[in-house]
Amino acid sequence: MAILPDNRTLSAPLAGISDPVYCSWALRYGAGLVFSGMVCAEGIRRRSAKTLALLDFPENIRPLGIQLFDDDPSAVFEAAQYVEGLGVDLIDINLGCPAKKVFRKGAGVQLMGDPKAAEAVVKAAVSAVSIPVSAKIRTGINDAEAFREVIPRLADAGATFITLHARTRKQALSGSADWSKIAEAVEISPVPIVGNGDVASADGALSMIRETGCAAVMIGRGSLGNPWVFAEVSGALTGGEIPLPPSDEQRLSACARYVAELGDFYGDDRAGKIARKHVGWFTKGMADARKIRAKAYSMDKASEIVEFLSNFQTEKEQHAG
Ligand SMILES: Cc1cc2nc3c(=O)[nH]c(=O)nc-3n(C[C@H](O)[C@H](O)[C@H](O)COP(=O)(O)O)c2cc1C
Incomplete structure (x- = not known):
């Protein structure tokens, strides 16, 4: 199923931020696919009220991907089925979160250090649902190496596309994203690669696509208080109008x-x-x-x-x- 939008413009999963209001604005301004923040699969399995509240997206917020994190394939399997039942378009698996709470559990970016476990988690989601499953990764934990081994495994597991935030865990959000790693990922990946990291303008999006050949761009921090960025990027990537910046x-x-x-x-x-x-x-x-x-x-x-x-x-x- 073709889930990546024609305008190649995605909003990023942002825990505590990409709620229904954020996603509705992103869609209105031109994002072609939006994501919830990460949601704990085990929390869904336990039907934790706090966790389920994170899934409370009105039906008009579409196309929508719900992002799950967990290291336990059986929790991911059950959570994915629950999420599919909500009528969303996509399930994304988080293999990039550097937060201590997530990392210690063996989930998030920790999975980049264990390609077999990463594959098992994505496979669990793919086998649970009939909607597409994607994955969001970093380049690695301490150095930008792991993505080379992880990407083919996730593709084998059935990921429909893979988003690469071109930083290591160690970098968190510091320094600049290394787009050359996105170009490398595009070379080796059997499935489309979505580029992510430091795109905050039409020019940035055009440069990332030109330099890396990625299939689409994902925008996070550049959209905070700036939903107009989606109109600019979508305009640039479809050869359409690029609106003037807002007053x-x-x-x-x-x-x-x-x-x-x-x-x-x-x-x-x-x-x-x-x-x-x-x-x-x-x-x-x-x-x-x-x-x-x-x-x-x-x-x-x-x-x-x-x-x-x-x-x-x-x-x-x-x-x-
Ligand atoms: C406040 C905040 C929350 C984030 N939450 C998530 C998350 O829940 N899941 C995820 O995969 N990435 C998360 N990220 C990472 C972003 O999705 C994105 O990969 C990162 O910010 C780099 O892209 P950017 O330069 O366009 O912001 C978060 C980033 C920020 C700043």
Whole structure:
């Protein structure tokens, strides 16, 4: 099944961020496939309420991949079946998370050090469901070697495509992604490789595809407070229009709408807390960023933040006038 979108523009799984609101914005602005943050397969198997809440995506958020992490193939098997029952389009297996909690369990990027275990986990998901299963990997643990052995095994296990975040575990998110490893992965992989790491613009996406030959690009941090990046990248990769960057006014009003949607989804109080980081991202580089953040961060409810952001521009214009 062809799951990679024609516009070759994917949003990244971002734990604590790529919730239904984020994914809905990514899709609206042009991402062709979106992902949940990583969800613990064992938690799904145990029907942990906290874990199941991470799967609560409305049916209009499609095409959607749910990302699972675990080192236990039987947990992945059961979780994959549960997730398929939700009617999503894809299951992605996390073999890249460097977080201690995940790593100690033997899951996430730890699986890059054990290609057989990595293969078993992906195979478990593939054998459990009829929807496609993909995998997201790093180049390795301490050095950028393991991907060469892991990629053919994951392809054998039935992964429909493999996303390579071109950093090692040791690098976490520091330094730059080594795109030459993506080019190498493309050479050796029997299945399409999605390139990931440091793409934050149309030019970046075009360069990554030109330099590596990857089948699609995945964008994470470059989309924080910046859903416009998906329109830019999608435009560039389809030979279509590349929209102009948004003005500060457009960014503030988008931020207000984003926070309002967080309020609708999470409720006013919880959304008020979640909104803070998004206000920080949406206002990055703005002349009034400090003022806006200080005020918004002092507010508890999403609705207060929405009102403040909506009025900020009008009041500024009135003062200027
Ligand atoms: C806050 C945050 C949360 C992340 N959560 C996940 C996750 O749940 N699963 C995953 O595979 N990668 C996760 N990542 C890694 C990203 O998907 C991506 O591989 C990485 O940020 C590099 O891409 P970028 O340069 O476009 O951001 C996370 C990254 C960040 C910054």
